[in-house]
Amino acid sequence: MCKIGIPRGMFFYDYFPLWKEFFQELGIEIIVSSKTNKEILNLGISSCVDEACLPVKIFHGHVEYLKDKVDYIFIPRIMSIDRMEYCCPKVLGLPDMIRYSIGKLPPIIDTQINLRKSNNKYKKSIYDTGKLLGKDFWEIKKAYKKAEKSYERYIYLLNKGVVPIEAIKIYDKVFKDINYSSEHNELTIMVVGHSYSIYDEYLNMNLISKLMSNNIKVITPEMINKEKINRYSNKLPKRMFWTHGKRIVGSAFSLIEEQKIDGIIYLSSFGCGMDSVLVDLVERKAIKAEIPFTLLTLDEQTGEAGVNTRIEAFIDMMKWRNRDENNISAFR
Amino acid sequence: MKITFPHLGNVYIAGKAFLEELGQEVIPPPRCSKKTLEIGTKYSPETMCLPFKINIGNYIESIEKGADTILITGSCGPCRFGYYSVLEQSILDDLGYDVEFIVFDPIYEGVKKLKNNICRALNVKSYRELIRAGNFGWKLIKKSDYLTHLSNEKRAYAVNSYLVDNIMESYYREVENTVGGKNMLKLMNEVENSLKAVKIDKNKKPIKIGIIGEIYTIIEPFVNLEIEKKLGHMGVIVEKSLTPTRWVEHHVSNFPFGSKEENEKYRLAKPYIPTLVGGHGRETVGSAIYYSKKGFDGVIQLLPLNCMPEIVAKSILPTIQKDYDIPVMTLVLDEMTGEAGYMTRLEAFVDLLERKREEKKNEKFLYGY
Numbered sequence: 001m002c003k004i005g006i007p008r009g010m011f012f013y014d015y016f017p018l019w020k021e022f023f024q025e026l027g028i029e030i031i032v033s034s035k036t037n038k039e040i041l042n043l044g045i046s047s048c049v050d051e052a053c054l055p056v057k058i059f060h061g062h063v064e065y066l067k068d069k070v071d072y073i074f075i076p077r078i079m080s081i082d083r084m085e086y087c088c089p090k091v092l093g094l095p096d097m098i099r100y101s102i103g104k105l106p107p108i109i110d111t112q113i114n115l116r117k118s119n120n121k122y123k124k125s126i127y128d129t130g131k132l133l134g135k136d137f138w139e140i141k142k143a144y145k146k147a148e149k150s151y152e153r154y155i156y157l158l159n160k161g162v163v164p165i166e167a168i169k170i171y172d173k174v175f176k177d178i179n180y181s182s183e184h185n186e187l188t189i190m191v192v193g194h195s196y197s198i199y200d201e202y203l204n205m206n207l208i209s210k211l212m213s214n215n216i217k218v219i220t221p222e223m224i225n226k227e228k229i230n231r232y233s234n235k236l237p238k239r240m241f242w243t244h245g246k247r248i249v250g251s252a253f254s255l256i257e258e259q260k261i262d263g264i265i266y267l268s269s270f271g272c273g274m275d276s277v278l279v280d281l282v283e284r285k286a287i288k289a290e291i292p293f294t295l296l297t298l299d300e301q302t303g304e305a306g307v308n309t310r311i312e313a314f315i316d317m318m319k320w321r322n323r324d325e326n327n328i329s330a331f332r
Numbered sequence: 333m334k335i336t337f338p339h340l341g342n343v344y345i346a347g348k349a350f351l352e353e354l355g356q357e358v359i360p361p362p363r364c365s366k367k368t369l370e371i372g373t374k375y376s377p378e379t380m381c382l383p384f385k386i387n388i389g390n391y392i393e394s395i396e397k398g399a400d401t402i403l404i405t406g407s408c409g410p411c412r413f414g415y416y417s418v419l420e421q422s423i424l425d426d427l428g429y430d431v432e433f434i435v436f437d438p439i440y441e442g443v444k445k446l447k448n449n450i451c452r453a454l455n456v457k458s459y460r461e462l463i464r465a466g467n468f469g470w471k472l473i474k475k476s477d478y479l480t481h482l483s484n485e486k487r488a489y490a491v492n493s494y495l496v497d498n499i500m501e502s503y504y505r506e507v508e509n510t511v512g513g514k515n516m517l518k519l520m521n522e523v524e525n526s527l528k529a530v531k532i533d534k535n536k537k538p539i540k541i542g543i544i545g546e547i548y549t550i551i552e553p554f555v556n557l558e559i560e561k562k563l564g565h566m567g568v569i570v571e572k573s574l575t576p577t578r579w580v581e582h583h584v585s586n587f588p589f590g591s592k593e594e595n596e597k598y599r600l601a602k603p604y605i606p607t608l609v610g611g612h613g614r615e616t617v618g619s620a621i622y623y624s625k626k627g628f629d630g631v632i633q634l635l636p637l638n639c640m641p642e643i644v645a646k647s648i649l650p651t652i653q654k655d656y657d658i659p660v661m662t663l664v665l666d667e668m669t670g671e672a673g674y675m676t677r678l679e680a681f682v683d684l685l686e687r688k689r690e691e692k693k694n695e696k697f698l699y700g701y
Contacts (some may be wrong), residue, residue, distance in 0.1 A: 003595070049643060049646050051643045051664065084440075086410035088640060089411060089609045092410060092607065092608065096644065096648055097644055099649050100648045100650070112607065244412070268379075270379070270664065272639040273639070276377055276379040277415045278640075
């Protein structure tokens with residue numbers, strides 16, 4: 001039985017349930033690289049070009065980790081997942097970057113997913129992937145149907161307010177609302193950023209669990225449903241042509257306008273091209289609506305103590321605001 | 333309506349004349365300088381790429397000279413250039429400048445919108461007039477590119493290469509005082525003649541370097557610290573993989589098929605990057621191969637810090653270097669780039685190419701066959 005390696009990075013946090021179920025239904029063993037750790041980070045930094053952003057470097061590390069353990073590595077070339085929209089340029093070229101920066105690789109399965117012009121190509125990409133592994137049409141069709149169902153369950157969980165890190169663990173078990181005790185929470189904070197930086201616990205130094213342990217309800221862009229994202233991102237003066245950019249801006253705008261949050265933490269990685277645009281858009285909106293906003297920029301040299309201090313200060317600031325806002329003396 | 337537009341190398345010469353032909357008043361921004369960059373860096377988001385910062389500097393400088401309308405092109409590709417207009421507009425709004433933006437988005441974003449914008453910006457009375465002015469502008473773009481190309485070539489061969497600098501400098505100064513297309517063309521012809529009169533040394537065998545990478549950093553001399561001039565004085569012939577002429581040929585005059593040369597580059601890059609990666613990432617890889625096939629000694633890749641498509645290209649270039657045996661150097665540019673370090677790297681690279689050429693010549697001699 002052949003083994004497929006799935007690196008735990010980039011779009012892993014968006015589509016892993018789909019990929020996992022699909023390959024397992026086809027009777028293929030999948031190996032996921034271990035959670036990001038120091039060793040993987042160092043491997044990534046040494047093999048990747050210096051200019052790339054941290055998530056891409058970490059992805060290189062995951063591939064390095066997997067390359068001796070598997071027969072194939074699955075790195076889909078996700079070009080576009082919506083009409084007339086694109087993904088980040090580094091994602092478009094990710095299989096090429098990997099192929100020419102890391103030596104002695106097993107074959108890469110780089111199925112091209114390009115739905116920019118029409119959705120019809122999607123089915124073909126699925127069959128191409130299955131065919132590469134020597135499966136027949138009906139097997140692939142059946143496997144995909146099952147995978148889709150479990151993916152829907154995953155999306156359902158997210159919309160219910162389960163943080164994706166948790167959802168990946170439990171999507172096929174019992175439905176359980178992690179933010180269940182939300183009524184007791186004093187604050188609601190939106191953690192916004194790309195899925196691969198928000199949910200990689202090593203990269204962002206456990207930001208989400210730190211917030212949760214402080215009795216804070218956390219909302220991430222993936223928890224907002226698609227209709228809302230579309231509605232609010234249409235308020236931009238120009239059509240947003242990055243699917244993930246649209247998700248970030250749309251979800252942040254919707255929460256700001258509906259006044260559901262007390263503050264926003266934008267988690268960005270140094271050198272992220274999309275974020276240089278998106279941060280500006282979200283920050284402007286937040287300032288206009290008078291919602292506290294802070295930007296954490298991460299790179300491989302970020303120290304945990306400094307990040308902790310900033311998070312604590314931010315939380316304190318919001319708590320004091322909620323307590324004292326109406327008690328400010330008229331003498332100023 | 334007083335029109336201005338951001339700088340892109342020598343495009344402003346053709347752009348100014350083209351708009352003046354159509355009867356518009358144009359205020360081109362002052363040539364990019366340290367001050368432009370300083371203004372731009374001050375008001376732009378910190379992690380934005382260099383072209384954006386220069387654009388902001390350009391706008392503010394020309395608004396202070398009296399401009400009230402800004403013309404720029406847009407895109408909806410994966411590169412962040414497509415979102416420049418929105419951010420720039422909100423930055424200028426915050427600063428309290430009351431200007432109008434006219435953005436030319438690609439045709440698939442809506443023909444009507446594009447048509448409206450063109451009519452508004454160019455003051456079109458009849459389409460015949462527009463086509464005439466367009467053709468004239470195209471001629472000027474080709475001519476001004478040719479002058480840049482000629483000066484680069486002359487600099488490498490000239491007995492006294494600083495003479496070329498003198499001619500070009502006075503040409504740029506003269507352009508600012510020239511109004512109308514016909515006068516511009518006359519000026520260009522004069523410059524061409526005086527460039528051709530520069531004494532050259534035909535025995536020189538200059539090194540040939542191709543400049544590849546991101547379009548803005550290739551074309552705008554201030555951003556790349558005048559790499560053509562610097563290399564020219566070292567006796568190197570420089571060819572740029574992207575020029576305004578090539579851009580127009582690929583995107584406008586051969587629409588929708590693309591020019592022959594660019595398509596050739598796509599074909600060459602196909603084994604390495606099969607699909608688009610936004611910006612000019614694919615062209616960069618293609619051009620490196622293209623230049624090695626044309627017998628160039630080396631290529632230099634230029635990119636602004638954290639340019640997404642070029643980072644993809646950069647990670648592939650070492651493989652090209654190995655496969656095609658052509659030295660590649662990458663220079664990353666941003667507002668912190670220092671001139672001395674840059675110069676050292678260029679000198680070292682040219683030295684390396686010279687030695688490599690010598691080795692090739694003496695190869696048979698050295699190894700005894």
